[in-house]
Amino acid sequence: MSKPAARAAALRAQLAYHDHRYYVLDDPEVPDAEYDRLMRELRELEAAHPELVSGDSPTQRVSGTPSTSFAAVVHGVPMLSLENAFEDTDVVDFDRRVRQRLGREGANEDEGANEDEVEYCAEPKLDGLAVSIRYEQGVLARAATRGDGTTGEDVTANVRTMRCIPLRLSGAVPAELEVRGEVFMPFAGFRRLNEEAAAAGEKLFVNPRNAAAGALRQLDSAVTARRPLAVFFYAAGTWRGSGEPATQQQLLAQFNAWGLRTNPQARVVRGVGGCLGYYRALAARRDSLAYQIDGVVYKVNRRADQEALGQVSRAPRWAIAHKFPADEALTILRTVEFQVGRTGVLTPVARLDPVMVGGASVSNATLHNMDEIERKDLRLGDTVIIRRAGDVIPEVVRALAERRPAAARRIELPEYCPVCASPVARVDGEAAARCTGGFICAAQRKEALRHFASRRALDIEGLGEKLIDQLVERGMIATPPDLYALQLTELAALERMGEKSAANVLAALERSKRTTLPRFLYALGIRDVGEATAAALAAHFGALAALRAASIEQILEVPDVGPVIAAHVHAFFAAPANRAIIDRLIAAGFNWPEGAPTARAKGALEGVTVVLTGTLATMTREAAGAALQALGAKVSGSVSKRTSYVVAGEEAGSKLARARELGVSVLDEAGLAQLLRGERPASQA
Ligand code: IVH
DSSP states (O other): OOHHHHHHHHHHHHHHHHHIIIIISSOOSSOHHHHHHHHHHHHHHHHHOGGGOOTTOGGGSOSOOOOTTSOEEEOSSOOOOOOEEOSHHHHHHHHHHHHHHTTOTTOOGGGOSOTTSOEEEEEEEESSEEEEEEEETTEEEEEEEOTTSSEEEBOHHHHTTOTTSOSBOOSSOOSEEEEEEEEEOOHHHHHHHHHHHHHTTOOOOSSHHHHHHHHHTOSSHHHHHHSOOEEEEEEEEEEESSOOOSBHHHHHHHHHHHTOOOOTTOEEEEHHHHHHHHHHHHHHHGGGSSSOEEEEEEEESBHHHHHHHOEETTEETTEEEEEOOOSEEEEEEEEEEEEEOTTSEEEEEEEEEEEEETTEEEEEEEOOOHHHHHHTTOEETOEEEEEOOTTSOOEEEEEOGGGOOTTOEEOOOOSBOTTTOOBEEEOTTOSOEEESOGGGOTTTHHHHHHHHHSTTTTOOTTOOHHHHHHHHHTTSOSSHHHHTTOOHHHHHTSTTOOHHHHHHHHHHHHHHTBOOHHHHHHHTTOTTOOHHHHHHHHHHHOSHHHHHHOOHHHHHTSTTOOHHHHHHHHHHHHOHHHHHHHHHHHHTTOBOOOOOOOTTOTTTTTTOEEEEESBOSSSOHHHHHHHHHHTTOEEESSOOTTOOEEEEOBTOOHHHHHHHHHTOEEEOHHHHHHHHTTOOOOOOO
């Protein structure tokens, strides 16, 4: 066999396979664009080698084989398909052919609008399923799918359940009438249907078109009745009786008068300019429509002209479908790279063979997280469907299992961070995998420094996000101890700084060195160690040295600390880079009051009731409350005789007064620290 002949045979076999999946099984394997590409290649091949055209070539018929489940219906007038236009030039060529055949080629194409321009009726091309409905004396008699264009399936019982289709037309009607239109499922109904399917653990529908096709081809019409289907009518078949409308526009108006829904977006436009203008305007609004469309159909408006133009094989010469750029395409998944975000989360990104999707070349797509990769069972080397909707980041829809090469490899989460080589941790039950590097990791540096300086951590006034960005980007700092080596002149030379603010920042840095152990621990940004946990750790171990030396088992003894936090804390202090950072901070002058460790702190404050009031300097009231509760104390909002302690911060008011009145013990923050160590101090005020 010659090379083109072999290729044509291969293409025919593939197209036949996809036709079967699409029309008979309602379960397409590839996006429409891929099907179109194969069909186009076969057409071009046959055009170049006419001797290869065979009667059984899919180019010679309208797709679709009637399923055996429904009775066959022979259409009175065949249901045609449409030629596709993908580029503006295809539409220009179409319009030129129309004008030539109608004898209007005398038109001067440079002079804009003139009477030789052809009027077209333009309307959205719906992504649904074509039906033909036969009315006899205005009464719905039979409904059929398109099938292969000549013979369809009898879906009368199912169509009769659709409330948007009248069982009887209103007004004067031809004795015999076939109306054609598109049955589709609006997005809202599609989403609801899939939510219900998900809740019931059933298979989800790939897209609204398949959901609509599945609903219409139900053997049990009670199921169809529950599916949210809609319809727009756009053409007539058999028409026996009263006169036919002169234009497509009047046909649509007549349909409306009878009670048949037509697309309210339909417009009459002039010439190729009018067509392309309509196309662009609709493309811009595509995302705001309530249903899926895949392009625009232009139809010569005058029906006498339609008649004169006739048809080639199974497509009319008087109409063309101008498709939107496909928003799905097939390509190969080559590698997966992991990007590290500012909080240390690793996001897998697919690197693809470049492919045109939605009018743009796509070579990367997000994969979200490892769970997603596992759920979609993606492998390196897989053929994957890429989708791009509107401006959103392209995503990988799924892999074609049928095309997996034997050498396809599994996608593994790296053990070490691609940025800083610290171990990567993936917590059970969490989708995200994270780099444990913290300060050490260049990707997380800015975020870690921002946290270090934040109000509830070391509260370094003037050291905001913008300043941190500048310092990191200029390589002036990488980790917190670097902050304490900054010089006035280098700070003052930065954007938006100057002597005065530089001096203020240095003063704030100096002040931050005098702190408390809970604040210091919180500022380190250990994963999952919030203010309350920092306070509990500080109270339990009393001194930093004890915490640094603690085993996981010892950390687990801290009230409210579970195995996940214990592992994070232990890993943090085990990393040499973190130990070096802490040592340098202490060498720079960091200091805080340390207390004795409280062994057996759990439940140490059982039976104690504490009221917190005023502003605390060392931690927020919420954090203090949580830490106290972790030790077994009850934290209350109002003072009574049963209150054991009132902890009074700055500007304490009525609660402090009430405590004095009732003779309840009042503590300052040193007393609070004692409480947090599990001690029960005597009143201090
Ligand atoms: S007119 C002779 N108008 O597209 C003209 N078709 O690719 C017949 N379709 O089988 C079709 N929206 O299922 C027409 N506004 C529209 C359409 C439309 C969707 C479908 C229809 C047809 C297929 C051809």
